[in-house]
Amino acid sequence: MVNKDRLINKFIKYIKIDTQSAPSSNSTPSTAKQWDLANLLVDELKEMGMQNVSIDEHAYVMATLPANVAHKVPVIGFVSHFDTTPDFSGKNVNPQIIEDYDGNDIILNQEKNIILSPDYFEDLAQYKGQTIITTDGTTLLGADDKAGITEIMTAMQYLLDNPQIEHGEIKVCFTPDEEIGRGAHKFDVQKFGAEWAYTMDGSQIGELEYENFNAASAVVKVIGKSVHPGYAKDKMINSLYIAQDFISSLPRLETPEHTEGRQGFFHLSNMKGDVEETELHYIIRDHDRKHFEARKKMILDLGQDLCTQYERDCINIEIKDQYFNMKEKIEPVKHIVDLAEKAMKAVGVKPVLKPIRGGTDGAQLSYKGLPCPNIFAGGHNFHGKYEYVPVESMQKAVEVIVKLAELTSEKYKK
Template sequence: MKVHERFLNYVKFDTQSVPDVEIIPSSDKQKILGQYLVEEMKSLGIKDAFMDEHCYVYGTLEKNTDKNTPVIGFIAHMDTSPDMPGNDIKARIIENYDGSDIVLNSEKDITMKTEMFEHLLNYVGNDLIVTDGTTLLGADNKAGIAEILSMAEYFVNNPDVEHGTIKIAFTPDEEVGSGADMFDVKGFGADFAYTVDGGELGEIEYENFNAASAKVTINGVNIHPGSAKNKMKNSILIGMEFQNMLPIHERPDSTENYEGFSHLNDMSGDVEKTHLNYIIRDHSNEKFEAKKDRFLKTADFLNSKYGEGTVIVELKDSYYNMKEKILPHMHIIETAKQALLNIGIEPEIVPIRGGTDGARLSYMGLPCPNLCTGGHNYHGRYEYIPVQSMEKVVEMLKEIVRLYTK
């Protein structure tokens, strides 16, 4: 089966994860794809494929060589982002893309414009998989699943090609930050691994944000506005004041590359009580800690102004920059770079302006940088992936295995 055919099959499954759910998986529908993948892996000859009680899928391609080779892991996640509808995806292929704007949905006037997405022009002549503009596509990360299993199928169908032991895993709930929570690192048994969960073809990532969440609760006092003077304490206005005390230049729309940010994700409330939910991100641990400290100091200032207990800040770390865990094992990065060069793609080392299962797994004892899938515009209606990029990723994965076997 061709890699894009495999991918188009997977996107038919609705696997959205659900934020703020304590159980794993956060949605039972992820198990449906998980069980399907187990059966597909078994049909490919991966006899030990199974899904555990938490919806983690594991399997092994046993080595067929006497050479002393490392055990390599390849990992992708099954869930899709809750930021955009992930059901009833109407995917289609634009063959031999001509470089013009792409009308995704004429009825709803949804067009993907090259003026906004200049990288489209890099794929003139390619075949692009897009949606109808009402859902995300799901290349994040079903493309990674398709690419890993297409690589596995190649080795199964070509037993004369030597390879070491290859471990495969597909995880739930990456998009809601708990994809590595129940991952069985010891049982997985890899010496190191790659998540295949990145973007544009050629990108390799081993630096990611340090990440935290901040839940800010504002406690106000509601009095009839006719008699409110010197008595009412409007929590909505205090919440706005809290936000306005944070640096404007540290918002997501003002940052790039290694610049961190504090992002107000949502806000709700009334005069009596208001909730503000933030995410805090920075590659530098020192700056990361400073951003968190600013939240606490801002709360202290407002409490001194409006009374103790008016502003309550709850900080929770989510994950950390994997760089320090990868640096002692840079052969993983150098091999991936060489694999890309060998298939005619210029590698590009880029920092992740986000997180990945690999960051958590690296701190759990499994060094795990991130590789490209070839997709663009994740988490939104303009998501797309070139068929030819997916095919190149499969070649890259095969080449990584070959290099470690050599």
Template sequence: MNTDNLTYSLKERFLRYVQIDTQSDPESPTCPSTEKQKDLGHLLVKELLEMGVTDAHLDEQGYVYATIPSNTDKDVPVICFCSHMDTAPDCSGTGVKPIVHRNYQGQDLVLPDDNTQVLRMSEHPDLKNQIGNDIITASGTTLLGADNKAGVAEIMDACYQLINHPKIKHGKIRILFTPDEEIGRGVDKVNIAKLGAYAGYTMDGESAGHIENETFSADGAKLIINGVSAHPGFAKGNMESAIKIAGQIVAALPFELSPEGTSDKQGFVHPVGIKGHVEQAEIEFIIRDFEDDKLKEHADVIRTITEKVLQQFPGSSYQLTTKPQYRNMKQVLDKHPQITEYGIEAIRRAGMTPHLQSIRGGTDGSRLSFMGLPCPNIFAGEHAFHGRQEWVSVQDMQKAVQTILHLCMVWEEKA
């Protein structure tokens, strides 16, 4: 079936969704971490029910589940499409004012609520592929939320198309919208048995045509520095400030092992938080690499630096603990090559050149793959995520919807 002639509803959906504040909170122990994420969940359930998706519901942990029944006599494996509803805590998601820049012609895009925020083609190279397209940004004081409400809107529009165009043959399709992906807890409470799917696809990638079957493996690390406190008026020869020790450790981290000093398949050690006082300070790190074995090597770099710095402070000590966060999904996907191959074929049928690549990050699919749902990541069109210059093009989102529809048809054909 030719998907170019469909009437798409995703732009209007996307503009609705991004105005709902769904920022997650890493300091919260609850699931979801913020109740406001359920505001979007309730709206999605309402819209799905109105479409005719009769089992759509939001559970108490903030997950949306829904099913598009099969419309074929073939025995087709159940596939799942997944996106996350939360936005990153790195930048405000309150009061998002989306702006549609129609028929983009390569000009600088000045965001009106803060004219220091300017999208330039030299800084956003994928804008070169957007001439004539409609670009959506925020107004300059918030992120946009295309990560991952672009994916949410695309899946929702795909549901609408599947229900209203029975000529698109497909097996049973499961829909999953998750909370808290941005704080690493997106699938903590997902019910894999309830999903009952053989394969999944997260819609959470960047440029049109991209599909990712490999992510970082990830650990978190916490370094506690125990210093020696003393009255500052009588500190000479006695005080060993944990704050200053922590500062020296951070300053000694090698640039070539930092996010800003690495690219491609290089891993990194990244301090993401620091707090404390004279007697005790704490540094939180994220450790990333495509090879699991290198995670320990990177943690040992922190340990070696700490022990070297502490040679100057004989009364002080430290504890370093590491915790697994997620692992490279390629380890699972390589055992099920057809899942990625069908994704590549769907992108090709949607009129694009497929680009199979690795992602310097993780998705819900990273953990879902190790929970029994092999799950590569497909482009959603989002760019410059987690910041005030985040943007997406309407036409790229339409291509993502077409990719979803072709994926459904490919699985039906191959069954």
């Protein structure tokens, strides 16, 4: 159904545009270079014949595929983000195309001895015989989420080229800054005008997700007192030692490297300091809302306990909620997940329903009134040099989008 070479060429064109976002920036988009891909998408949407193509002052790109049926069908949407993570370079991406993958190690970079191996990344083995797009070992690939953009664009073109496939009105949106948690912040849900939508931002083929972490950030500032070490007895208070006490007092096995599934965690993501002041940056995650609130309380209580222990106000903690589990908003409209599951089965994809150990734009959008489950885009090993995507998974994602449009129309046909 989907022309493989055309799909590959479109994807490579997108990933070669550097769109890395920056958490230190207060603007939206957080980096000016994100405009490059956003503006290209606007031009392509207009060229293919999409309607109401727009880009706002924050680089949110929206467009409409008009309905081609007379009966009333709910307006549905598809969403992907065009920024890439600040965690790894997205500049000068040089993809490698591995045809008919033989199931063995893939040398990403001979000079630096960087190897993508199915012995370490077990999922790779299931794609034997397929076409794999990898990095050259020096950058990320950008399949998160330019694979999703490629799939949405390709699916809209296919529906335009095949008007015999009946569908209702379809909205698409491409967003900035998802990787720094802001992708939905300035998303105009009312302007978008969909009853529900799907983010094409999942990983391996078949993923279908409508649960995600509740998420918060915590900044822990530990205040000490710096005194010349030669005269420090009973005077110096070393903030590094208090910070060490704080770190070791949290449950050691409730960290990302020791948890899976719906298990929550505390993650110390950054720390800096000296005798006078130490700052700890945590992220707090849990699927269960009560457990999530308990984790935040544990952080605050621990700070108070240490202040009591050291007999001084030595710890200040700031906790900010980031997003919540979209399950609460999607369960009342579970039929939208059922439709996606039915579409996958119809195109020969086995649905894999599982909770997201992270968040997507869809989580925040669901709380803004746009229920938004997450569908696979096909990539693996996001945010690093081992990222790859099987082209056949991308083709299937396109088929799922097309089938979803068709099934939604059928469901509401009298």
